[in-house]
Amino acid sequence: MNGTRGGGPAPLTAAQRRLWVTEQFNPGSDAYLIDAVIRIEPGADPALLEAALNDVAAAHDAFRTEFGWDDDGDPAQFVRDRVGLPVPRVQGPGTPAEPFDLERAPLVRFRMVCRDNIATVLELSAHHIVFDGWSLGILVRDLGLAYDARKAGGRADLSGRPGMAGFAEAEAAWLAGPEGRERVDALAGLLRGAPGLLAVPTDRPRGAQQPDGGHAGAGLHFTLPWELAHDVTEFARERRTTLNMVGLAAFSAVLAHWSGSDDIVVGSAFAGRTSLAAERCVGCFINVVPLRLAVDIEAPFETHLDGVREAVLRGAEYQDVPFDRLVEALNPPRSLTHNPLVQVAFGVQNTEPATYDGGIRLTGEPAPDDDAEARLDLTLWLEERPEGLKAIWTYRKDLFERTTVARLNQWFFRTLRQGCLDPSAPPAAPARS
Template sequence: MPEVGVTYFAGTFVRHPLTMAVVHAALRHMRANPGLQEQVNTTAERLVDRLHALLAAEGFPMHIGRFGSLLKPEWTQEPAFGELFYYYLREAGVYAWDARPNYLTTAHGDTELDRIVEGFEYAVGQMKRGGFLDDVRPTAQLVTLASDRTSITVPSTESQREVWLADRFVAGNSLAYNEGLLLTLDGALDEDALRHALQTLLDRHESLRARFSRDGRRLVIDHHLELDLPVHDLSGLGEAERTAALERLCDEEMGRTFDLRRGPLIRFALARLDERRHRLLFIAHHAVCDGWSGAVLLTELGAVYSARVTGRAAELDPAPRYADYVAVERHFLESPVGQAHREYWLKQLHDAPQPPQLPPDRSPGPDPGLSAARVDVPVDAELVTRLRALGSAHGASLVATMLTGFAELFRRCTGQDDLVIGLAAAGQSFHGQGQLVGHCVNLLPLRLRLDTADGFADALAITRTALLDAYDHQGVSFGTLLPELELTPRRQSAAAGERRVQHRRARRRHRPRRSGCRLPHAGAAGRDLRVVHQRGRHRHVDGAGGQLPHRAVQRGAHPRLPGGLPRPAARRLRR
């Protein structure tokens, strides 16, 4: 081995001196005969077809993912002693290193394929005869595996792993990550065109076909996901009964958890109120679909549906691949710019304050839970205009003005003038992939030091600067920073979700005109308080854990907002 530093090497951690020579020879061989790749891919396809036929006939809960000549076995329902399958394969003369990727080469011909299939037959038989599948019940899906159902596996992002951990290991937290849209569809509905449009969305966007590996560190993206659109006919009911039935349907669907490992992580339901009124319910897990994605999907749904009913082809650009986004994000985090973003946040948070102590209405008890409610606070257009003018007079946007008011409210409620407020930032805009669907949101821990602020104007200037700096460094997620922050136990629990405060702006694009769109509430939340303001319409206040009803927040509010603006009245919605 050379004693100097290695600039580049091909292969794995086994740095054999012949590696470069072998790789160079292989590349020259491939360049001399481009048909080799196609030949190997065709061979791999034939092998996967044969294996899927065997697995389907035996009702064996396994799927072989294929990407070119790369083959990867995946359990669709893993038995308790699933590792034994690979021991049986090796016993039959087929070397397989557990569930790791396997490759075919030009050396694999029909004889080798026969031996591989025979090895699978032997391993499947041994698993069944040994009773190692007794804890697995084959479903209809398992015995109807299509030969073209393949999948690819990509690393999950740090933000996705944060959601995965919270979903899996915080009791009752799963419902907090159900994202729902209820669409009002008025007029004669072409259900076939609607089904076509929804299937097109599933086919276009990888995240809608994604599920997680057992450890949450990988995404399994299935090649195809067949649309399931149950139709609930409520047309025979009276108006009051119909409204109640629709509410029950929304509650039931929003109250169903997703299985992150088995998937799918998206579902639809259609309610028929009468011949010209329908409601389409769209629910997805937050780990694969964020608010920005919802806007993209609504826009494309309208375009594809309209094209279908008019006999045209929908004019849509190719959808960005989530796998590409994962690669771009990883490259950014490892780049000098990404490291600079990381250093910025570590400097901001190295002496972060204790979590805010909001005055609760009652003792939370040992297990406060995650039940939640939503309060809508109407804000009329005139008040929004005055708020915008107030910010403009100080060189700040409406977002910065609202965020300052939010921070000032917490300052009054808690007596703390050093606050860390979560701010959601869309990764799609940061990485220039505006039409991407997936979980791309980063939670930015915006730190506001208001101890030097002398009045609202000073507080607004501090917030404006902090906000601009945060968006300039939005490429790093909060979860990436946590392992490097020295937090006290209390601050650790707050960072993990015990006491989190978030301010979020609902962008206009998230509420398309003529969409008739509203958001059902899941009845659960992953943070104690989230305030969402939407331009020109209203503001949402979500509370979780039964600890912070809106009275607790209102109690600390001054009768008049900054600049002599009257405080709007609030009404509390049902839980």
Template structure:
């Protein structure tokens, strides 16, 4: 199905969601996707800029902005000659070029896109020395997803290499464009299969907790704050192999085992046996989709029931079962799942789940420029789309990645502690799968000793604040978070306050 081109093409459901978030929250940089590289060696600035222009001309989505038509976000696709918005700056000879590079990275991270004005892709090419450069590419998530990153880097590399040889653009014509996918998606959701998948998700997520309340350092703000931080995660090759072996014994994959460990940790931290974690899937269901840059990815809400104090093995089986069910019903757009389930909405957190787990490949070596060595730069100021986002991939037999977090909720030291706990959960899941998960030890001996010593700390004088006043303060700052969980009953601070007032 090829979409009939109109001045304003229909947007995908994912694009409509990001547009709606931008209208509700105002301009923010939460959905900026950064690709930053250090380039050492020979670089032809003109040909690199031309290669970027050619890729932009090739993919309509890279020339897209959004307009409102009858209350609905539509794609406004610019002409093929729009080009890539690349800004060049010569910092060579500056003693502070390293500091300026970090400042430019922060600028790209924190500068929001105007979805209505565009462009939604931009870059900076910084000359740090005659043979040393930095390429900073920033794109809005509404026009690309994880697999699109690989396509973008591969095509820029291919075109640049051809131009260096004096050859024309070697890429074959595309059989379709992202607007075709969006049109097909809107037609599909009106069919019987979409209705069947909606019924599945309504049943699967019925009465799921609206909010997973993790032990935070600060109360949740009324409006979700996307300022983020990042903590590295590294699982040794030995542990990854043991975990993979334990997973295979239950007809599961390493991905499923790590997802199970993440569910177990969230359950132990929150005290909740019912946890929901988001996972991304590619959302590319037709062969022609594989060659397109665009926001195809869909999010699945994977709900784990860890009630009854299961063993690690039983927890793995339960997660394996619900994961397979989710993957069998992955075509329904997340936005339609939210509408079908109709959870309680709040501007303070995302619906259905507040933690994400992404497992995939890394694109660190995908930009290849002949005559130069290209190294991916770390992103020091990643925005937080969720409370916690765990992003992992296989590397040299082990598992590496990072845990992104919302700075409005957590201190860096707290998330570093979460990462240590996560590793210990994986160790116990791999080595002692027969053990009940509530017996999993998160603290090591040194941490337990420190905690006990802190509890015996010196007494200081100060204003006396009684339990009634403390409870009233919690009702004010965190009314929708759980205050009491007992025998399957869960009351928020606001609900408990109302019951107490009725008794009084």
């Protein structure tokens, strides 16, 4: 799918529509805010940096997009010709970001941290409806180009950046056509008959979701021991798989032992950027594809890994199928206590680093958040950071104690270690208490 620029009204993508509907039920929610920091070395002229930010906003529709209703009463997006992009200058890190009004652009805010009239950090808060993790890399690189050009007395050529409106129109046409309908039906067929709930033991009974569809969550971060991280990486290379596949094999084996089920559905996040144009667009493309895994806990780990590899490759073929359209096709029983189809997710953060190294050096990274909103019961992400390979858990505080998730992490590490050292053995069983 390719995007084009457009003023509006234009339809929403399926991902945008889900976020828009959520906002209607809980206006002003901060559940879908994305916070990030951009570090600036050796520092920047504040006035030039603000001018460069406005150059980027003029090039990317996402910074000028707002949402409302078209003449037929359907949700729509509108791209304004210009928006004011104030960039307040502060002396230190800011307070938690305020919610956005989706009907008023911009849906992105910046704060410039300055010392002795030199900008050293740029803080970003954006609504997920116009921004995702991949977008941070695009922003950082275009901002670097714009700043270097401004400093040299010119303006960067940032023309031709595609906008989300064109992708929304292309997605709607594809889903309405034979190929889109066939893809939705095929993925639904793979999931039909799967358990509607992964019934893992919880520390407390399930309660109803908040109005925005989430729950109060918490996060736990662990660094894999260096030797384990090295062994997992080498094992994946030798087996011609990926870190994502090996990690998912271990995670799903833990879930199978924990739940007592051999039919496991795990959400897998895909960037959803399946064209060169999409790779250059600031916007919300990420999509969750449910992967159905048959887990035989008595079989060798390497056999389970082969099945996971096939499931991941098959899932990648369906990353254009919006999750909400899949839910419509399967129409599972709804419950206020859990999400349909998927309650757990796994992934590896392996997007291109958000860096620019020109006349100025910029490095973007998500802001730390140990009390993140929990969309699902449990998620686990592996992320490569300078300090090593991190295991990042997010969990529902109303379901799980912190100690339970810490024990799960130990079990996950043990399953990874045993799987790499002796792949012919079954996945690691829970440790004896």
